[in-house]
Amino acid sequence: MVDERIYEMFREIGEDLYSAQMISSHGGNLSIRLGDRIIIKRRGAQLGRLKPHDLIETRLDKNDSGVVLASTELIVHRAIYQQTPALAVCHCHPRTAVAFSFSRDALVPIDNEASYLLKKIPVVTEEFASGSPQMANTVAGALKDYKIIMLRGHGSFAIGSTLEEAFHWSSTLEESAQMELAAKLINEPFIEYRGMTEGYKTF
Amino acid sequence: MPTIKLYAGLRKKAGQTEVSITGASLRTSVSALVEQIPALEGVIVQDGQIRPHFVININGHAATGLEVDIQEDDVIAIFPPIAGG
């Protein structure tokens, strides 16, 4: 069984993700790296209602937990830990951000918070269900340079040194997308309020 | 009574370094502090949460949130964002 403080951390963030409508009942995933091991949600568990036995600890380079873990999930998280300095991964389906991902190669926030913190969120295309090394490498590769990216039509992957950090980026992204959607509905000319914004698109 | 000790920039803001308060939880303790020193309104806690990078230690251990219980002899140390190396 995983350490209680770690379980609490996963449980709280899982609850927050679900109540913020950033995941469906059984979607998304959270993981952290502890040395050469990782802790990740097991297949079929609900992030919004995590129980202690829903968290599995396993070796970073292979599954020695004795539990079946979703192979598509594990391969991506593993690639992220091997290729980036991440110590935590938050993968969720922020619905408004996903809606934007259908039609563009990068989200460039227009609200203050996200343009300050995130600047640009690239969108990559891979078939997630394939569970292929290529898919994992595309996601991990993109996270080498950005702390949060979108997988087109699917969801976001965010990294940080703690789960709270990774969640922070994810939550900021969805908030930003919702604001931009509302602005599109309002549909009035945008009045720029920031300096040097050309730099955001090429960040 | 529990004691709250203030550090760095909080001292000038509050005009004091140490205050005795009554509070059963960290949340109520901080509220009591703000009641005594109105200049601290919104400084340590904002929108019901500890503001980013504020460190609140209870007897030298970092408080994980505002819902922690406070005992009679507890010493609460509040540090605004500070850095060094």
Add this chain to the structure above:
Amino acid sequence: MNGWNNKVLDIDLSAQTYETYPLDMEMARQFIGGRGLGVRLLWDLVGPDVDPLDPENVLVFTNGPLTGTGYQTSNRFSVTTKSPLTGTVLDANSGGWWGMQFKKAGYDVMIVRGKAEQPIWIEIKNEEITFHDASNLWGMRVFDLTEKLGQDNNKRNVLCIGPAGENLSRVAAIMNDRERALARGGPGAVMGSKNLKAIVVEGKKRTEIENKDRFKFLLYETRKLLAASPLTSQALPEFGTVVLMNIMNNIGALPTRNHQQTQFEGAEAISGEALTEKYLVKNQACWACPIGCTRISQTEKVEGEGPEFESTWAFGAQCGIDDLPAIIEANAICNDLGLDTISAGSTIACAMELSEKGYMDSELRFGRADQLASTLEAMAVREGVGSDLADGSLRLAKKYGHPELSMSAKGMEMPAYDPRGMQGQGLLYATSNRGGCHMRGNMVGPEVLGLPKMIDRFQVQGKSSFVILHQNGSAAIDALVVCKFTNMGVADEYFARVLSAVTGIQYDTGDLHRVGERIWNLERMYNLREGFTAADDTLPPRLLEDAPTEGPSAGWVVKLEPMLAEYYRSRGWDENGVPAQAKLEELGLADLVAATA
């Protein structure tokens, strides 16, 4: 490619000749500059057969592609050498203005080899290199010498040693711009052993930037971020680094009286708050820095830069001294003599404990603020008790039969964080390549200050991940070379982008960390080649076996063994702490190491 000057200045002090040649750009790409380029060159130049005080040891001064560009804090530079204190690879870095000027003079690297027959000083004015006789300067203290050689912050910059370096004290620093220091590990002694008193530099060249628009954007964003962060815009300028004193004491991680306790009853008296209230004149910034963390302090006897947290702790809590003016004066004396404050203070503390316990016959006692000034003066000239202390606490403690009372790792005195109150810091000290040092991955951020978020300072499992992250990240920053305080407001992704904008070479954030990892592993291989083993990745018995009996860290010792095992595995090293072949190949080091190990 821009950013680098693409020029190495190679000086032979024995022959008093020099040559210049292009920088190996493939090497630069892999190691960037600063500490990275330093260790890469040291690998080639100085092997196990060379004693640090032999003429065959070198001093490699390096800046980086960002130095002198005007990016925030782009003033720093490094010196790399084999340490006379620890015998490990040593790099030290410093701020101020000298590094910026050295870049303007048109060089990326200066290698100083050999030994001059008589004391000399070197003057660099762009391409003009002049060797001057320093016989009449030998013996001069740093402040007077700096003034005499014409220090003018923005135009002409003096780097020098004081009496401590001349007398080959193994804790001697190299000073620049009067009160900035390349302090740890005794580089001053190496310079002294070469009879080199000073290097003065003037320059005119501008650093070329590849993508100017992008650079301007990043400059603008960085300015915003530093202004928005309360750490860099308020805490550091207002209180300086000494602001850490009270929080370290509060959590029970402030080493006191040679690490005999973890809390100091006099902490408040020597805190940043006390300094600001009573002795602060103003704050000051290095070149191109908007933060301004430097203190200018004044007592009845001195006025000058500092003291920093570590220095205040070393002469303060570590020596059981709560007299802040005496500490400020001790700091100023160290700057004038060219001594590392951390090692000097902790060595004095060691002597205090040895003397109180009767192992050593001296007057030194904890709490004796009046003994600081005279002891430091004695250390610099190796007189009286100073001759015992001049080479650091480990040699001192060994001499008197109690090496376990030296609070050092690999012979370098540990700074102001007691690892019994911060498990990650314990792992950091034990594995740091230059010895017990906090600047190679300081865990105070996550374990004490909650930066970026608070982690449990007593947690053991998984701690190595944080230490490795910080070690690699710090190494990368030391290669750029910028100030780590920038990192408090600006994330690594900005550094990668600035480096790309300046040089025209694409580095992403992961690449930058990879450079840091590469540097770390090469430093490790260097130490292994010197004969260091896993047995040296350790801490004094006091920290592993003697738990504090009071305070918030009571009952805790450093749980080094499990953290170290996890650390080796996570770094891709074998159980003896040797980087595995796969890891070396991954980092592009396999051929280098095989050919010359």
